[in-house]
Amino acid sequence: MERPLTQHIRPDRSPLSISEYEKTGGYQAARKALKTMDPKSVTDTVINATLRGRGGAGFSTGRKWSFIPKDAPPQRYLVVNADEMEPGTFKDRLLLEGNPHQLIEGMIIAAFAIQADTAYIFLRRAYRLAAARLEKALAEARAAGYLGKNIFGSGRSLEIHVHMSAGRYICGEETALINALEGRRANPRSKPPFPQISGLFGKPTIVNNVETLCNVPHIIGKGVDWFKSLALTEDGGTKLYGASGKVKKPGLWELPLGTSAREILEEHAGGMRDGLKFKGLLPGGASTDFLVEKHLDLPMDFNALGAAGSRLGTGTMIVMDDRTCPVGFVHNLIRFFAQESCGWCTPCREGLPWVEKTLAAIEAGKGKDGDVEILEMHAKALGMGNTYCALAPGAMEPLASALLYFRDDFTRHIKEQGCPWR
């Protein structure tokens, strides 16, 4: 099995220097793109490879690039979303710490495809080790002439800046991220205009996830058919899957896109710890819907999980065992979302704290008849389309699915006036 993204990452994650990276064939794809291809053929290759964004929404990467109008002015921006503040998600960190040159090469190719000469890496502040390694790799790439002016003698230029976020989950939402890069409060912007038309400083802007861009050099280097053959499903490539919670071996694995949840849970994560049983899991971070036993044989890909009423999200699963209280679990998640709400729109600013208080009361044994219905009402009222951005709908996904699959646990708390697990 091939693992293009992680094959050269060492077990201790110590990063590859530029010469080590080049020994593995590094920067050959960027050279090929800039010297032998044009921006459109690079974009078409990425479209045909069926690469879908790994940041959560799963949009076709090449198609997103192609939305920049052909006659748009030359000043365009590429932005790497390395915020990764979604609880339960820890995949981009591996790529940033373990092989920063792979990301830089992906950025050089993506910037060429959209014809940007300035790029920003938006990095969360907790990733200080990644920041130091990125700065070192960027300096090496500049010294080698792979950044700056006239890269590989192609006439193209690229400057890459690292912006350390001052911290707030909403910064990961792409229009909020753009506001943060402009030095503002990170409130989302209304769309349209989409960032591809008017983004950073009013210029066409593409925002892509770290893992998404790390795939690009491999697609250009080895081609569309190879990339599609990596997956077990209709969309191409491998995926970084992860597991946390009370499994025997929490961790991160690069596997074919479409690997089943059961294989990840039982083979790679080693199954549940002794004495514990599997109860449910969030497949891709805090803002995805629970999957339960009957879903475990589904392929972890965009379409299959969508059809099962959940989302692949970031692909890093959070596992819940049968001794962990589902009410407490959801309460912890909602507390996070309520705290991180940017406060811009009323349903989210007022609704999330209300849900949080209701869950806290149920957990503390002060739940009342009708509370479950109140929670259900909010799950609809804060759902997709009723708020300015996807933070509140995302927060409702674990809640709504918990009310569906673990309803008895909520009603038992209310009836017994206490948490059976404490």
Place this chain on the structure above:
Amino acid sequence: MLSVEEKQEIAKMLEACPMPRAGCIEALTVVQRHRGWVSDEGVIDVAALLGMTPAEVDSVATFYNFIFRGPVGRHVVLLCDSISCWVMGYENLLDHLKTKLGVEPGGTSADGRFTLLPNVCLGACDEAPAMMVDDELYGRLTPAKIDEILERYP
């Protein structure tokens, strides 16, 4: 008043920004690096430098979790309170830290050594429960391990 050093560092940061106000977060970060936190005076000085009003700068400064508008101790302990760490029992560790440092979350120990701040997911969920002290990440924590780690920070 911003020091010469602070002004120089901010000027360097502004090079990557097409307009001065885009460097607002970086400028606040520079001030915080030099003084530990950002006072009202710091807000006013940054505003003057970037051609913004103090209210605008304050609205940015108060939005972000890592710009401290109040004093902090010599070291900042960030204990993850998000879901994977919750499942793995971070609440016991929080109790342990509160007792050991004699503070509530947000507080600074009487000797000025540590400020305790619960923090969202640190991106180390496979090593939960996790915390950061200043720039350093620590995973698979136990109360004993926390005691030993804190010893390293005078």
